[in-house]
Amino acid sequence: MPDLIIDGRAVSVPKGTMVIEAAERLGIMIPRFCWHKALGAAGACRMCAVMFTAGPVKGLEMSCMTPAADGMVVETFHPEAVAFRRSIIELLMVNHPHDCPVCDEGGHCLLQDETISGGHSLRRFPGRKRTYLDQNLGPFIQHEMNRCIHCYRCARFYQEYCGYRDFGPMQNANRVYFGRFDDGALENPFAGNLADLCPTGTLTDKPARFVSRRWDCLRAPSVCLHCSLGCNVTALSRYRRVARIEARENAAVNGSFICDRGRFSAGYEAIPERPRSARLDGNAVPAIEAETALAARLAALAEKHGPGSIAILGGLRSTMETQAAGIALAQAAGWRAPAFFATRTEQAATQAALAVLTPPRARSLAEIGKADAVLVLGVSPLFDAPMLALALRQASRAGAKIIVADPRPVALPLPFTHLPVPPRQFPAVLAVATGSPDAAAAAAQKRLPFAPELWPGLETAAKALAAAKRPALVFTPGLAAALPDDDRLGLFPVLAQASSAGAALLAPTDAPGLDELAADVAAGRVKGLVVVEADLFAAAPGLAAVLGKLDLLVVLDYLPTPTVAAAHIVLPTTTIFESGGILAASDGRLQAASPVQSPGDPVARDGAGSHPPRAFDRPLPGTDPAPAAFLLDRLARGLGLTLPREPLAALAAAIPALAGLDLAALPQDGLRPAFAGLAAPLPAPLPLSAESGLAVIYTDALFATDEPGRYAPLAQAQTQAGPPVLLLHADDAAALGLADGLADGLAVSLECGNRLVPATLHLSRAMARGVIVVPRVPDLAGLPPILGPCGLRRR
Amino acid sequence: MADKKQGVVGAFLDGAAGLAGSYAATMTHLFRKPVTEQYPEYKRPLPARTRGRIVLTRSPDGKERCVACYLCSGACPVNCISMQSEVGPDGRRQAAWFRINFARCIYCGLCEEACPTLALQLTPEFAFCKDDIADFVYEKEQLLVEHGGKHPDYDFYAHAGVAAGGPKGSHIGEDDPVDVKSILP
Numbered sequence A: 001m002p003d004l005i006i007d008g009r010a011v012s013v014p015k016g017t018m019v020i021e022a023a024e025r026l027g028i029m030i031p032r033f034c035w036h037k038a039l040g041a042a043g044a045c046r047m048c049a050v051m052f053t054a055g056p057v058k059g060l061e062m063s064c065m066t067p068a069a070d071g072m073v074v075e076t077f078h079p080e081a082v083a084f085r086r087s088i089i090e091l092l093m094v095n096h097p098h099d100c101p102v103c104d105e106g107g108h109c110l111l112q113d114e115t116i117s118g119g120h121s122l123r124r125f126p127g128r129k130r131t132y133l134d135q136n137l138g139p140f141i142q143h144e145m146n147r148c149i150h151c152y153r154c155a156r157f158y159q160e161y162c163g164y165r166d167f168g169p170m171q172n173a174n175r176v177y178f179g180r181f182d183d184g185a186l187e188n189p190f191a192g193n194l195a196d197l198c199p200t201g202t203l204t205d206k207p208a209r210f211v212s213r214r215w216d217c218l219r220a221p222s223v224c225l226h227c228s229l230g231c232n233v234t235a236l237s238r239y240r241r242v243a244r245i246e247a248r249e250n251a252a253v254n255g256s257f258i259c260d261r262g263r264f265s266a267g268y269e270a271i272p273e274r275p276r277s278a279r280l281d282g283n284a285v286p287a288i289e290a291e292t293a294l295a296a297r298l299a300a301l302a303e304k305h306g307p308g309s310i311a312i313l314g315g316l317r318s319t320m321e322t323q324a325a326g327i328a329l330a331q332a333a334g335w336r337a338p339a340f341f342a343t344r345t346e347q348a349a350t351q352a353a354l355a356v357l358t359p360p361r362a363r364s365l366a367e368i369g370k371a372d373a374v375l376v377l378g379v380s381p382l383f384d385a386p387m388l389a390l391a392l393r394q395a396s397r398a399g400a401k402i403i404v405a406d407p408r409p410v411a412l413p414l415p416f417t418h419l420p421v422p423p424r425q426f427p428a429v430l431a432v433a434t435g436s437p438d439a440a441a442a443a444a445q446k447r448l449p450f451a452p453e454l455w456p457g458l459e460t461a462a463k464a465l466a467a468a469k470r471p472a473l474v475f476t477p478g479l480a481a482a483l484p485d486d487d488r489l490g491l492f493p494v495l496a497q498a499s500s501a502g503a504a505l506l507a508p509t510d511a512p513g514l515d516e517l518a519a520d521v522a523a524g525r526v527k528g529l530v531v532v533e534a535d536l537f538a539a540a541p542g543l544a545a546v547l548g549k550l551d552l553l554v555v556l557d558y559l560p561t562p563t564v565a566a567a568h569i570v571l572p573t574t575t576i577f578e579s580g581g582i583l584a585a586s587d588g589r590l591q592a593a594s595p596v597q598s599p600g601d602p603v604a605r606d607g608a609g610s611h612p613p614r615a616f617d618r619p620l621p622g623t624d625p626a627p628a629a630f631l632l633d634r635l636a637r638g639l640g641l642t643l644p645r646e647p648l649a650a651l652a653a654a655i656p657a658l659a660g661l662d663l664a665a666l667p668q669d670g671l672r673p674a675f676a677g678l679a680a681p682l683p684a685p686l687p688l689s690a691e692s693g694l695a696v697i698y699t700d701a702l703f704a705t706d707e708p709g710r711y712a713p714l715a716q717a718q719t720q721a722g723p724p725v726l727l728l729h730a731d732d733a734a735a736l737g738l739a740d741g742l743a744d745g746l747a748v749s750l751e752c753g754n755r756l757v758p759a760t761l762h763l764s765r766a767m768a769r770g771v772i773v774v775p776r777v778p779d780l781a782g783l784p785p786i787l788g789p790c791g792l793r794r795r
Numbered sequence B: 001m002a003d004k005k006q007g008v009v010g011a012f013l014d015g016a017a018g019l020a021g022s023y024a025a026t027m028t029h030l031f032r033k034p035v036t037e038q039y040p041e042y043k044r045p046l047p048a049r050t051r052g053r054i055v056l057t058r059s060p061d062g063k064e065r066c067v068a069c070y071l072c073s074g075a076c077p078v079n080c081i082s083m084q085s086e087v088g089p090d091g092r093r094q095a096a097w098f099r100i101n102f103a104r105c106i107y108c109g110l111c112e113e114a115c116p117t118l119a120l121q122l123t124p125e126f127a128f129c130k131d132d133i134a135d136f137v138y139e140k141e142q143l144l145v146e147h148g149g150k151h152p153d154y155d156f157y158a159h160a161g162v163a164a165g166g167p168k169g170s171h172i173g174e175d176d177p178v179d180v181k182s183i184l185p
Helices: A019-025 A079-092 A110-117 A153-161 A193-197 A260-264 A287-305 A320-333 A344-355 A386-397 A423-433 A439-447 A452-467 A477-482 A500-506 A514-522 A562-566 A628-638 A647-653 A713-717 A730-735 B008-030 B071-075 B110-114 B156-160
Strands: A003-006 A009-012 A049-054 A059-062 A073-075 A129-131 A141-143 A168-170 A177-179 A203-205 A218-223 A232-238 A241-247 A310-314 A373-377 A401-405 A417-419 A471-475 A490-493 A528-532 A552-557 A569-572 A581-584 A590-593 A694-699 A725-729 A746-752 A755-764 A771-775 A792-794 B054-056 B081-087 B093-101 B120-122 B174-177
Touching: A003 A019, A009 A019, A049 A079, A059 A079, A079 A110, A153 A168, A153 A193, A153 A386, A193 A203, A193 A241, A218 A590, A241 A260, A260 A386, A260 A713, A287 A310, A287 A528, A287 A552, A287 A569, A287 A628, A310 A320, A310 A514, A320 A500, A320 A528, A320 A581, A320 A628, A320 A647, A344 A477, A344 A500, A373 A386, A373 A423, A373 A452, A386 A401, A401 A423, A401 A452, A417 A452, A423 A452, A423 A477, A423 A694, A471 A477, A500 A581, A500 A647, A552 A562, A552 A628, A725 A730, A730 A755, B071 B081, B071 B110, B110 B120
Parallel strands: A003 A073, A129 B174, A310 A528, A373 A401, A373 A471, A401 A417, A471 A490, A528 A552, A552 A569, A694 A771, A725 A755
Antiparallel strands: A003 A009, A049 A059, A049 A073, A141 A203, A168 A177, A218 A232, A232 A241, A581 A590, A725 A771, A746 A755, A746 A792, B054 B120, B081 B093
C-alpha cells in the first residue's frame, strides 16, 4: 500500500494504482483525455502532467503513467505543470475546428471544459487546420473526424476492451485517423459507448443528434429494463421524452459501459400509440370513471362467483413495488394467488437459481470479468445478456478459459470453446465439466451420450475448471437443481427478463403458472383477470387464446400491447422513467431507479404549425398515467380494502432473504441479499426426449425482442424486415428433406398453435442437433417444447 | 440658517429676488425654440447597439444563421427563449422552432453576447405593443429577418469546417482532407 502526498493531502492506495487514480480518490481531478478508469493509460495526450517534488520520481511526469509509490509528493498546481498543461491544450486546439455551436458534445465536452479551465481563448498559431473526411458509421454513432484530438480512447475500447476489429486507427504522424476501412455500420454491439467515451465531439450519439444540450435535460439514475442484468444507466429527458440513455458507473454490475440494446431501446415512453387515458369498454373515459366501474364490476364478480374467480397476473418488466402491490391486493381481496411465470416449474427454477446464491458462491457481473475460467451453460451471452459478453471478454483478456455450452450458434469477440449441446444435456455437461464423480452424471451420460466431437471441448472445460482458482458458472435457471455443491465455483444466473428476479423473490409459493391460469379460464373457474404490465399474446398465447371466456379483462399497462386492445378496462400506467422503482437484477441485486420526467405527452410539434402549441392547459395533456402500484392501491380502496402503506416493505419483511434490508435507502451499487441456499433439493428436471421431433429453443436478438424494446422505434428499426429466421442443423435439415438445392434461406412455414407462420430457414453446423432455434417474436410465441415431424414444412 | 439673524426687510428682499429670478427664467424660455420631440410623430434614431426587440439574422448567402445551439436559451436569465434543433434539408443544423417570449424578456442582451454565429441580435426597436400578452410570444417566422443586421459579412459555416457548410477542406484556413489510404507525405 504505497503512501503518497498529493496537493498536501496524504493518501494510501493499493500497489499498482496510478497517481491520477490516487488523486481521484482524494477528489482531485487531474486534467486528462486519454486516461479512462476502465481503459487505463495510453500516455497519448500529455494532459495529466503533474510535478513530483519529492520521492522516487522527480520532476514533471505524466500522472497516468506513473504508478503511485511510497514517499511521493505530488503538486498538481505547480506553476511548471500548469504552464505545461496550458501549452498542451493549445497544441491540441491547433487543429480543432471552430464548430462548437453545431457540435453535440458541446455542454458535456471534456475538451471544452479543459480548454476553458486552462485559460486558452485565442489561437496564436497562424497555420491552416488539418481536415479529414468523415464516415457513415451506421445508425448509432456520428463521425466528425476534424474534432479528434487522438487520445485513442475509441480504438482501445473498440479493439482491446470489446475485441472487435472493424474500427481503429489508421495512418501515421499528424494524419492519424480513427475509423473503418470503408463506410459501414459498426459491428460492435457496444459501440454506443464510444459516444460516452470520446472526450470531444468526434463520436457522438447519432439518434440524439441535435436533440438537446445536456444542461437542458432532466437527468436521473435509472436501471436498464432490457435484459436481466440490471445495468445502471442515466436517463436524460427533455420535453417529456427520453432524449438519451447514458451508462452509469456501477463497479459491481456494468462498470462504465452498457450495451447498445440498453442505450438505444428507450423511446417507448413517447410513442403516440401509448395508452394515455383510461378506457372503459373501448371508450376513453376519465380515470376516476374507469376506476369506479372497475371496482363495481370486480365486486359484482366476487359476489356472483366468489373472490376465487378473480386472478391477478403480474408482468416481468414491472418494478418490485408494482409486483408487491399486486400480491398484496390479491391477498387482501382473497383472489387467487398472483401468477407471474409461464409455468410453476419456471417459477420454482427461477426461485432456486436465486436461492443457491449464498454469499460464498454468488458472483456479480464484475466478478465474472475477473474469473479465471467461466463455463456458460444455456446462455448465448450477446443475445441473452449482452453485457455478459463484455465481462467474459475481460476475463478472457486476463487469460481465463471460456466455455459456452449452448445449442445455438454462438459468436463472441473472444477465444472460447463452444459446445453445441441441446438443453437436455446441460446437466450432463455440468457433471462432466465440474468433474463430480456423480453416478447420476454417468447415468445421464449413458442415457444421453455426447457426440464424439464434443469430447475434446468437454475435456477442455473439465481441465479449465479444475485448474482455475476463481472458476465461475453462468447458468439458466433450469439448471439450479443440477449445480454441484462446491463453494469454489462461483455462480451467476441469467434470467429471462428484467424483473424475473423480482417476481421470483416476491411470488408466493402457491402462485400458479400462466398455463394453469389458462386452464382455469378455459374451464370457467376464473371469470375476471387483472393483468399488470404484461402482454399475454407474447407471454402466454395459451391464455390469450381463451380471453373471450372472461367476463372482465382489466389491463394496467404503459405499452400498446394487443392485450390492452382486448381489455374491457384499461388503466394507463407510467414507465420506469416516470415513476422509478426498485428492480432486482439476475443475481438478486436490488437497485433503485429514480423518476426522470412527468408522464405527460411529449412536447412535440403540433400538426398545424411548426412549433409546439401556444395554448397551455392545466393539467398537462396526457398525464392520466399513474404508477401501477398507486392504481392498485386505489383499486383496493374502491373495493373497501386497505393495503399496507408500503406493500413492498411489508412483503419483504416476511421474506427471509429480504428481511431487514432497508429498501428505502439502497446503496449506490445496489444491494445483493444474502441467500440461504436451497431449502430442499429440487427434483431433477425430467430430460425431454427428442426422439420424435425438434426441441424448440427461443432466442433473443440484440434488438427488439425484449418487451419494452419491441415498442421502441429505434430498436424496432434495427430488426430485419421479412419473415422470422429459423435455424436448424444442416444434418437435421437433410433428415427432414429440407437441405436440398438452395439450402440457405429456404422458405418454410411453422405450425404455431393452429396457424401456419411463414418463416425463413437457415442452416448451420455450429449448433446442436435435434433443436430448432426460433426468434422470440410474438408471432412465434407459444410453440410446443417439441416440434413434431410435420411442424415444419416447405412453403 | 437658523442661528443667523435676519431682519424682516432682508427676508422680504430675499423672497422677492427669488421670485423675480424664477419669473425671468420662465419668460426667457417662453421665447426659446422648444426641444421636446413629438415622440410618436418623430422617432429619434437610436444607436445601433440599443437593446430592443430581438431578431434572427441571415448570413451573406441568405441562409439562416441560427444553428439552434441552445446557448442563448442557456444564457437567458429569465428563460424566455426556447427552441428545438434539427437537421435541415441541406444538412445544416437549424431551429425546428424558435420562440422568444417578449413579455418576459428583460432586454439584457446576454443572448446576443452568447450567440456564437451572430444570428441573434438585439435591434433598437423597443416599442411594440399587443392587446394580448400571448401575442408577445414570437415564433421563428416572426423573428427571422432578411439581412445580416449589425454583422452583414460574417458566415459561421465558412469557418466551422463541417461538411454541411461545404466540402471538407474548402473552408477558411483549412488544408485539404487527409488521404488516409496513402502514406505519401
